[in-house]
Amino acid sequence: MSHRKSLSVVIIAKNEAGLLTECLQSVDWADEIIVLDSGSIDGSAALAESLGAKTFIHTDWQGFGKQRQKAQSYATQDYVLMLDADERVTPELRQSIEHVLITADDSVIYSLGRLNLFLGRFMRHSGWYPDRVNRLYANQRYRYNDDLVHESLNTQGAKVVALQGDLLHLTCRDFFAFQRKQLHYAEQWATQRYQAGKKCGYLSILTHTLGAFCKTWLLRAGFLDGKQGLLLAVVNAQYTFNKYAALWALGRNTTQ
Template structure:
C-alpha cells in the first residue's frame, strides 16, 4: 500500500491569462490546483476554471506574504507546491516531486532550483541559477511570512533538501513590464522597512548600488552570461538604487 502524500499546487494571480495555461498544464498531474485571484479583469478566472483549477477570489491585498497564506488556507491535500503563473514544472522536476511525495518527511522542506529567463536567455550564472526557493512542504506545518514583497517560507529550522530538476521562471519576457514590477517591489520594500524604523544614509545609497553591480557581475560570475549578464548586473544595481533612494526619501520626509 502506498504511503505517498497528496499534493495541492497553490498559486496567487492577477491578470495572468497569458501565462496561466502553460503553468497549470505543467502541474495538471497534481491532486488539486488552487488559484487565489486578486481581481483579474482579463479572463484569468474563467481560464483557470476551464483547466480544472479551483479558483477563489480575495481582493483585499495586504502583500504577497499574506496573500500566499490565504491561498494555502484553501488547499486540502497533504503537501503544498507553491508556484507562480510565470513558472513551469519541467518533466524532470515532476518526477523528482512525485518520488519525494512517496517518501516525504514532514520535518523536511524541499527546495526547487529555478532557471530564470532574462531578455531571451535562461541565465546560468549572475545569481539567477539555480536560484533555489523553498516551495514543497507539508501543508499543516509551514506557511509564508507576512512580508509585502520578497516573501519567504517560514521553515522553522527544518532541514532543507534540494530536489533535482528545474522550475522554469519566465522572469523577464517584456523588459518594460519587468521594470514596472521592479519599481513596485522597490516601493513596497522601502515602505515596509520605513514602517519597521529602518533608515538609510545618503552615501549608503551609492555603496549598496555599486555593491549590487559587483555582486552580480563579478562575485556571481555574471560575465559568463554574456550581454545579458552585463545588462542584468546594471538592472540589479538600478533596482538597489531605487530601493535605498526610496527609503532615504521616506526618512527625509518624516523629519520635515
C-alpha cells in the same frame, strides 16, 4: 509499499491570462490546483477555472505573504507546491516531486532550483541559477511569513532538501513590464523597512548600488552570461538604487 502523499499546487495571480495555461498544464498531474486571483480584469480567474483549477478571488491585498497564506488556506491535500503563474515544472522536477510524495518526511522542506529567463536567455550565472526557493512542504506544518514583498516560507528551522530538476521561471519576457514590477517591489521593500524603523544615509544608497553591480557582474560571474549578464548587473544596480533611495526619501519626508 509507502503511502503516497497527496499534492495541492497553489498559485496566486493577477492578470496572468497569458501565462496561466502553460503553468497549469505543467502541473495537471497534481491532485488539486488552487488559484487565488486578486482582482484580474483579463479573465484570468475564468481561464483558471476552465482549465480545472479550484479558483477563488480575494481582492483585499495586504502583501504577497498574506496572499499566499490566504491561498494555502484553500488547499486540502497533504503537501503544498507553491508556484507563480510565470513558472513551469519540468518533467525532471516532476519526477523528483513524485518521489518526495512517496518517501516524504513532513519535518523536511524541499527547495526547487529556478532557471530564470532574462531577455531571451536562461541565465546560468549572475546569481540567478539555481536560485533555490523553498516551495514544497507539508500543508499543515508550514506557512508563509507576512512580508509585503519577497515573501518567504517560515521554515521553523527545518531541514531543507534540494530537489533535482529545474523550475522554469519566465522572469523577464517583456522588459518594460519587468521594470514596472521591479519598481513596485522596490517601493514595497522600502515601505516595509521604513515601517520597521529602518533608515539609510545618502552614502548608503551609492555603496549598495555599486555593490549590487559588482556582485552580479564579477562575484557571481555575470560576465559569463554575455550581453544579458551585463544588462542584468545594471538592472540589479538600478533596482538596489530604487530601494535605498526610496527608503532615504521616506525618512526625509518625516523630518521636514
